[in-house]
Amino acid sequence: MAMDGDTRPNDLSAFWMPFTSNRQFKKNPRMFVSADRMHYTTADGRQVLDGTAGLWCCNAGHNRPKIVEAIQKQAAELDYAPAFQMGHPKAFELATKLVEMAPEPFTHAFYTNSGSEAVETALKIALAYHRVRGEGTRTRLIGRERGYHGVNFGGISVGGIVNNRKFFGSLLTGVDHLPHTHLPAVNSFTKGQPEHGVELADELERIVALHGAETIAAVIVEPMAGSTGVLMPPKGYLERLRAITEKHGILLIFDEVITGFGRLGSSFAAEHFGVMPDMITCAKGLTNGVIPMGAVLATSDIHDAFMQGPEEAIELFHGYTYSGNPIAAAAGLATLETYREEGLFERAAGLASYWGDGLHSLRDCPHVIDIRNMGLIGAIELEPIAGAPTKRAFSAFLKAYEKGILVRTTGDIIAMSPPLIIEKEHIDTLFGTLREVLNEIQ
Structure with a gap:
């Protein structure tokens, strides 16, 4: 290919655009x-x-000035640092700020680069968590119809949007789905949470009866489903889902890539609804969309289960080249400060x-x-x-x-x-x- 700089800036053919006609x-x-x-x-x-x-x-x-300035300053100071066996201060500072902002049970943050990667990470942590606790038979993952959990293989497997799934083969095995909560016949023109549909959470009991609780690792849902068309959880639905997962020793993951960082008027939807899962995935608003970054928030119970064995041993064989990227961390810190100050x-x-x-x-x-x-x-x-x-x-x-x-x-x-x-x-x-x-x- 010629490298003479003669490419026309208005030539649109080279860019294969995502989710676009x-x-x-x-x-x-x-x-x-x-x-x-x-x-x-x-x-x-x-x-x-x-x-x-x-x-x-x-x-x-x-x-936003504070975010722009933070990115500019960080790029000139420390553009990149590896996150494997090394660190830089802002990644730790941002993690602390994140868990301070999150509801009380969440004590640790694992960095990713997007919501899709945050979902993959949470699913892998869930599987590994049961394994390190001696319950390695728990390998089944439960999503929900019409759910959107990004576009990687784990996310589309537990997701429930047909066009995001049907072109890409058999996906992950051992995945089942709860029914969606959209009931227009009884819940149309709703402000806030709809009155009808709490019983849909009981479908999890049917799935448990079908497969056995000892085979199920985690349930992942958006507390409020966004990309499928804004579907609210019926009153009592999330509470019942939490009760059933706790009853059977199943982890509950909230995908808060959309609902996190103020979208519902609280730091996270878990706080808004008063229902605490075991993990929260987030991204998007974490850096105000300026630099790609995501995270999985986990409780101390999840985190500490891995902190066994020799101190020099790697506890979780997972991560990304750009986990906790310095410029993204700086953007995240400035974004959280902007939210707080304003x-x-x-x-x-x-x-x-x-x-x-x-x-x-x-x-x-x-x-x-x-x-x-x-x-x-x-x-x-x-x-x-x-x-x-x-x-x-x-x-x-x-x-x-x-x-x-x-x-x-x-x-x-x-x-x-x-x-x-x-x-x-x-x-x-x-x-x-x-x-x-x-x-x-x-």
């Missing part, structure tokens, strides 16, 4: 060139209000009611069959076009972009999760524009 996009690309606080700037100079916090990740908004979690909790009222005001728009919300998350479910699923919502996404707002679609569901710095006037603009969009699409 590549051919459609490259015919009419949508390009962002800069961002600041609540807005992106497009290549043609338009301002687009960010209604999705990037991709559920820029919780503190864009171009009271963004409390801010999200304070705006949740106004957000929910604005969202539900769209109930009378054409094609809307359901609306649901919690914290600063919301979903509008549209009636699909017969024979053309997803087309109506995608049309809404394109028209919204043209009108200056960024939303996200999954299937025929419009999902929104704005930066926590959003103001009431931004909420008014977002839903006012969305009303125009919904009235115009076919």
